[in-house]
């Protein structure tokens with residue numbers, strides 16, 4: 010019925026648009042009706058349509074996705090009508106993913122958080138609307154009372170994560186917190202620390218070839234990555250390579266859509282990717298296919314690696330470990346070594362293991378020993394951050410107020426020297442554990458660009474910790490499972506309502522994001538929210554916050570540009586980006602000069618740095634941790650969301666209306682489960698109730714549930730995940746190892 | 761009380777109710793209903809608790825049980841700031857009026873629309889004008905009286921804890937219906 014309704018009589022409306030009744034209304038005595046009403050007189054300016062139809066603005070998707078698409082947003086009459094990919098970016102090339110096209114649904118979702126709200130009783134659902142002034146007052150009062158009672162602000166914690174990857178969002182809230190004093194920060198990354206460290210040990214940096222260069226590859230291994238879902242724009246370069254004759258192999262325990270599109274698919278047992286890479290390396294040695302010239306000129310420790318392979322690794326051993334037949338391992342290894350150039354794209358799945366960093370080092374070694382590092386169409390691709398050299402203003406420029414007391418790191422404090430204070434840093438991958446043992450206690454937590462309740466493991470413990478806080482402030486666009494526990498929620502803007510600038514951790518493009526519509530309801534950008542806090546802090550207690558108090562979001566964005574960014578991207582000012590996105594002027598081939606950033610300046614098969622951090626110097630294999638329950642649980646990314654974002658939108662729900670656990674037919678049979686049954690997935694940490702889907706896309710020992718946040722649904726995979734950490738991550742992430750979230754175990758039963 | 765005054769008072773009270781920011785404003789809005797309607801208002805023992813319920817239905821931060829925006833009901837796919845919001849904006853512009861919230865509050869918020877209706881009715885009661893009447897009829901028949909019943913039905917379906925919420929949703933439905941039925945008056 011709703012769909013059948015036509016618009017209001019449009020010819021009448023356009024007729025009326027040319028008239029104004031205001032004189033009639035006032036002359037006729039209706040002036041009194043205006044008094045005390047809501048609507049106000051307006052100088053009649055005719056219809057407010059944009060002349061010539063929609064106006065296009067430059068935008069960028071900032072949802073922490075490989076693709077970080079440069080977009081064009083079309084606005085008419087102040088309303089965002091539709092979006093598309095920007096053709097000026099050869100990476101985006103005019104397309105977006107299904108999530109990207111749904112952006113107007115996100116902006117205009119009736120579900121958005123609209124006003125600052127205060128919850129009366131944590132988790133009760135009893136919310137009061139409050140003004141921004143009242144919200145900021147309550148927040149500042151609490152901060153000042155913590156400072157007064159504790160003598161410092163270590164009881165105030167910040168969890169700002171990557172839900173909104175605009176550069177100012179990466180910098181402003183931390184800037185505010187530094188401006189307040191020394192505080193506690195949840196740090197580390199849920200994404201890539203183990204593999205990131207591995208690449209730092211091997212190469213001295215994490216840099217990848219331009220993904221557009223995948224088109225030049227002769228052989229591609231997609232290792233633990235599912236770009237058909239998570240980086241659709243990269244798929245076209247993979248297809249281009251295929252059209253030129255390249256073979257594409259997918260290695261994944263799950264038969265993903267990417268796997269289905271590849272020439273060959275290998276499904277190793279969970280957590281055995283390192284053994285597979287090493288088995289391949291051994292076979293390459295045996296065939297004499299190692300590129301000895303390249304390793305002699307460019308690498309350190311190849312003889313030791315060779316010795317390790319000859320003593321400890323055989324193809325047969327790799328076959329037993331991985332479950333992949335020895336002939337297959339040998340054949341793939343030979344093909345990889347002979348194809349020039351060959352490349353491996355290492356996904357973020359296989360390193361989320363207790364042996365994940367080592368697995369990445371083993372794959373790096375495989376690529377390096379075949380002489381594919383520093384080659385067009387080659388490389389061990391993981392990610393890059395060289396395009397991210399912004400100012401991170403004001404985070405980088407803030408100092409705590411004079412006299413602030415902070416955390417004293419015993420490892421850094423030298424006896425007899427003046428006390429050195431710093432922020433206290435806690436690992437977000439073990440947030441519940443870290444909160445429980447934190448001394449001094451965390452009393453107040455500010456969460457922004459993040460939904461920890463749906464993203465962090467050990468959720469039941471997390472909830473207990475959150476419930477013990479004096480105050481939880483959540484800044485978000487939607488009412489997530491974290492917001493449910495908040496005392497105060499503050500509505501924040503979407504990218505269409507604020508200025509931003511964006512780069513990817515994968516491709517080399519830089520795009521500006523213009524504000525193209527006014528913020529809906531009372532949403533404010535993080536820049537503005539931070540300034541409001543600073544202003545009020547200083548009103549209540551002069552000098553209590555050094556953060557800016559009066560800078561527009563656009564000016565804040567401009568301040569993040571510097572000469573490095575200008576030079577790298579061949580621009581003279583940020584304003585050049587108003588013409589369209591630009592690509593870094595850099596060799597698309599990483600390590601082409603053979604100069605590495607390791608201590609030796611060479612590619613390091615043998616890494617003293619790795620040993621310094623407690624790992625074997627060589628990429629040796631280590632088995633994953635033993636099962637503590639019947640099934641392995643995998644919780645990868647879904648096609649219809651980015652972590653816990655997008656899934657709540659109506660267009661996504663059309664495709665993906667409810668959560669499921671995917672279970673192999675043999676396992677389902679043994680548990681008397683058929684598709685559509687409600688089942689309980691449980692372990693010693695918690696449980697989830699979810700509908701079963703029987704599919705042989707997942708192995709027999711595995712249960713798969715996509716990470717998600719569905720609106721009005723209690724489903725949460727984090728209920729059954731513990732906080733085990735990966736082997737690596739401590740080197741580049743302030744001592745904080747990555748999560749081992751793909752190495753989890755549970756059982757299942759029919760409800 | 762004259763019929764037009766009664767109607768104006770009802771519309772003003774409903775307008776103020778659906779845009780209220782707290783329990784006190786809800787109570788005050790209900791207090792401005794004409795006497796006959798007020799006497800039928802269910803008892804509200806705790807206006808704070810009614811406010812929680814009101815926010816659950818119309819404000820947030822949780823997913824709204826019954827968003828008070830026309831385009832949620834009239835768009836082929838529910839959203840705010842849909843075509844219906846722009847229609848409302850054009851109606852206000854034709855009247856020489858505008859929303860004080862600019863684009864921050866969708867123009868088709870129930871309270872803004874009730875205010876527009878109140879002003880149109882007021883104008884017509886003083887000065888008959890065929891074009892204005894035509895505009896009012898179009899607004900009521902093709903817009904308000906299409907979505908407000910859907911909105912009120914949604915409120916009834918989700919069954920608020922506090923009967924005052926349902927009472928006011930029913931009242932707004934009846935009020936719009938009665939303007940629609942009284943086609944010809946003014």
Ligand code: SF4
Nearest residue numbers: 070074077078106109
């Ligand atoms: S989610 Fe990724 S692929 Fe989709 S529009 Fe955003 S950046 Fe592009």
